Amino acid sequence: MGLVGRGCEIYGSYEALLDDPDIEAVYLPLPTSLHVKWPVVVAQKNKHLLMEKLVALNVTEIYVIVKACEGNGVQFMDGTMWVHNLRTAKMREFLSDSERFGQL
Numbered sequence: 001m002g003l004v005g006r007g008c009e010i011y012g013s014y015e016a017l018l019d020d021p022d023i024e025a026v027y028l029p030l031p032t033s034l035h036v037k038w039p040v041v042v043a044q045k046n047k048h049l050l051m052e053k054l055v056a057l058n059v060t061e062i063y064v065i066v067k068a069c070e071g072n073g074v075q076f077m078d079g080t081m082w083v084h085n086l087r088t089a090k091m092r093e094f095l096s097d098s099e100r101f102g103q104l
Contacts, residue, residue: 014038018045025050025075036061039076043068048075055080
């Protein structure tokens, strides 16, 4: 990866980081409200992308992100772990109990 053998780099802006040819992938932990602009810029800079939280506020925004990644040949990964958490399965089990909640 880009930082192997290098010291810590400090950038003055996201653009400066994305212009570094040694950076191959970006983890984007920004608020969901910024999840259209920056993923598109990351893809346009040919960097692979890992996002968390809600990827977007609606399906149209997800489409824009995926289209930008596909169009620039970069990998898009959604790191949202909530759906894979054991608590989610337990909540599903709990809410499926029709004796407690009726038919949901």
